[in-house]
Amino acid sequence: MSAAVTVDAVSKRFRLYQERNQSLKATLMRRGRSRYEEHWALRDVSLEIPSGTTFGFIGENGSGKSTLLKCIAKILRPDSGHISVEGKVSALLELGAGFHPELSGRENVYLNGSILGLGRKELDRKFDDIVAFAGLQRFIDSPVKNYSSGMYVRLGFSVAINVGPDVLLVDEVLAVGDEQFQRKCNEKFLQLKADGITIVIVTHDLASVRSLCDVVGWVDEGRLREVGAADEVVDAYLDHVHVGRADEGGLGSRWGSGEVVVERLEVLNVSGEPVTRARTGDPVTFRVHYAANQPVERPVFAMAVHTLQGVELTHPTTRQSGLVPERIDGNGVVDLVVDRLLLLPGTYDASAAVTDYAALHTYDHRHRAVRFDVDPGTPHETDGGLVSLGGTWRVAPLRSDQ
Amino acid sequence: MATLTELSNARELMVNLTLRELRGKYKRSLLGWTWSLFNPLVTMAIFTVVFLVFLRVRIPPGDPSGMNVFAFYLLCGLLPWNFLANGMNGGMTALINNATLIQKVYFPREILVAANVASWLVSLFIELAVFAVALLIAGNMVLPWLPAVVVLVAVQAVFVVGLALLLSVLNVYFRDVQHLMAILLQLWFYSTPIVYPLTVVPTTVELFGFDLPLRAIYELNPMVGFVEAYRDLLYDLRVPAVGEIAYLLAVSVAALGVGLVVFNRLEPKLAEEL
Structure with missing residues (x-):
């Protein structure tokens, strides 16, 4: 050539x-x-x-x-x-x-x-x-x-x-x-x-x-x-x-009254190590490290994933899963365990927040706390879109003699 | 080296850019093209009043045509002058005004300058055509002289393109050039026999006890030769002096040569200097 x-x-x-x-x-x-x-x-x-x-x-x-x-x-x-x-x-x-x-x-x-x-x-x-x-x-x-x-x-x-x-x-x-x-x-x-x-x-x-x-x-x-x-x-x-991004710390804004703080948000791979990359279909865990400076009743933890352009893809909360601790004090972690990451290849930001039970009062909100990339995996879909439905194709030609 | 297709493409680009200049110039104006005739007419009217009525400038009658119309005498100088002034001003700013184009697309950059001058050349031809009709009505049989006028215009175009090329690149590096030219063009205008006849310039003047050959120095200005040649062909109806034409041709070719050399020297860095 x-x-x-x-x-x-x-x-x-x-x-x-x-x-x-x-x-x-x-x-x-x-x-x-x-x-x-x-x-x-x-x-x-x-x-x-x-x-x-x-x-x-x-x-x-x-x-x-x-x-x-x-x-x-x-x-x-x-x-x-x-x-x-x-x-x-x-x-x-x-x-x-x-x-x-x-x-x-x-x-x-x-x-x-x-x-x-x-x-x-x-x-x-x-x-x-x-x-x-x-x-x-x-x-x-x-x-x-x-x-x-x-x-x-x-x-x-x-x-x-x-x-x-x-x-x-x-x-x-x-x-x-x-x-x-x-x-x-x-x-x-x-x-x-x-x-x-x-x-x-x-x-x-x-x-x-x-x-x-x-x-x-x-x-x-x-x-x-x-x-x-x-x-x-x-x-x-x-x-x-x-390598350059790791020491930048938080990417976005942060607000809240501070009774409980989100110390950091991590993306963990299957071995429990913090990563900034995953493949479509990988099991991952989003881990929120919190620190309660005083006893707080019935806090709600929330997490969100956005594209860099700001489209919110998901926004799960512990309250809707019926998991609200009666009271927290001191340090701890809250995990969101994802069996299969259905995000398609691209770069995403995750945010984490702690609020009161009515979600009226924000203790701490860390917008875009962590940025991570998703590489092609399984299902292998690289022709566009943000999430996979995890579906399976089936082709069944209709036979004319039937 | 430019290949044949490149040259033919360059020609088409030149035509298209010239059309862009021409179409853009009078778009959205009610009178459109009429403006390009209006301008020299108004200048002519003003100068006629000032120089003929107020200052009583005397011009010799056309020899051998016998014509004696100050306005026509004036136009013989004014039309080629406007071509020079507009072509130089327009060509000089052609690169700066098309900075985005130069920074985003590659094509021979000379064409931007040449197309701008060409658009003024088209205006000149329209003006000359109308002028020729007016001369015919006034009794000057200019028809046999028109082919020679076309040749003269071509020589002047070479001169103007050469100057415009030189000034256009210099202006990219030093924006002073355009301000300097505004002043120099005024000086140049009055050093050219447009509103007065050449004969009012004394042959010699005494300076510190020496005889200074003022007329000879004055005639070094190529625009003197151009205006005189236009006047010979259109007003007097006679053949210009051969030596004069040879001088104009030499100066024009030299101007184009210098223009091209300097342009090509500075052209490679244009995109970053703009």
Whole structure:
């Protein structure tokens, strides 16, 4: 397999100006020297992306992965090293870049298309597809300033994806438009993938990296730390991120009167060790460590799991399970034992709280007390959603002779 | 090296960006395109009143056309001047105004500057066409001279694109450039025989006991040659001096050369400097 993208010993340096010479006066006063610090966004990065693969770059914010993508797109020029790309490149860095608000959708499709390197004849041929894909047939002759932001990015996406690239570069724009359009985008990506187009993605969405990418590169402080099969590299990356996360302590806010406090909330694996990762289907225990500074009657313990976006997935309480101690004093633990964790792969936060029996008074509430990741397990479901129903498929074809 | 398809795509992009400039310019204005004619007409009216009525500037009659209309004399200089001033101002800010585009998409960046100048070139052609009709009505048979005017416009366009390329990248690094240009353009306007005839500039002036060849120095300004050549072709109806045209051609090619060299030198860092 030949390489679609070859990156050879590429370094890129940025100047972080403290006092920028943006005027001649300043330049003359400082005799041409402006004060800046050098920041190496990329250092000696080499890799090959074989043609036809879907390649993902992951890494923390500011690690240099977007810079690398911009270098591949020829928007930034590396300070040393060399990048060669085989075939036509289309970059989805910003959707609808170059749209003129006063011009109609139609005029902007032609304008944007030619910016992305498409000839007029090709655009004539693809025009209907582009408009249909964006679902904007009715609005194509109105000025794009009247478009909603969703319509705007849909049209931008549709132009960019229909230019027929050999190499498609995508930076964090997978989540555009509504649910229906996202599904269309995903289908389109899979189709492009099937057509043998090389796709290079930069994203923080590790779940889509796992499901879309064949090969993943982990960029860390401007260096390429690891390249390999998607699951392995994502796992290695998560391990690394978790080491950093452990000493951060609580993530969210905390409130309450303090008669009883939640000292910490832990996720325990089957051997009873605190973990920050589990697999779908694993047995886990959520353990609340409490400390009652004075005797408290009939307290209620509660726990909740949220997505990072704040969707509450579950909110069990001891009261509803009929388990309310008459009185507590001193330290202790309350466990929520889960036989099978039915969360699908992703990152979640758990919160814990102690209230009085009527849930009118909060002794202590620790919002987002612990963050944990769920990796694919059993049931193996990675095509979307947050929870598994734990169901089993059965296929029973109807026989026509019956 | 640019391949053939890249060049043809660049041409289409150039056309599309020029259309964007043109369409964007007068969208949502009631008179639309008429504005592009209105502007030089109003300037012409003002200058005619100020310079002909108040200051009583005397202009020589057209030789050999015999035409003697101050407004037309003025327009011969004003139209190419407006092209220069608008093209330089527009081209100079073309990169800054399209910063997001430069930071997000790769394409040859020269096209942004060239397309802006091209949009003013289209305006110039429309203005010249209307002007030619007016001249015909007034009795100046300009038709045989029009092909030469087109060539002259092409040479001036090369000159303006060269300057715009140079200024556009410099302006990214030093925003002073655009303020400096506002002043320099005023100076340049009055150093060009637009509102007065070239003959009012003395051949020599005495300075510290030396004879300074003022006229010769004055004529180094390429806009003097351009305005005189437009006037020769449209007002006087005569062939401009060959030496003059050769000088304009040389200056224009040099301007484009310098513009391209500086532009290509500074272009790789544009996306991060913007």
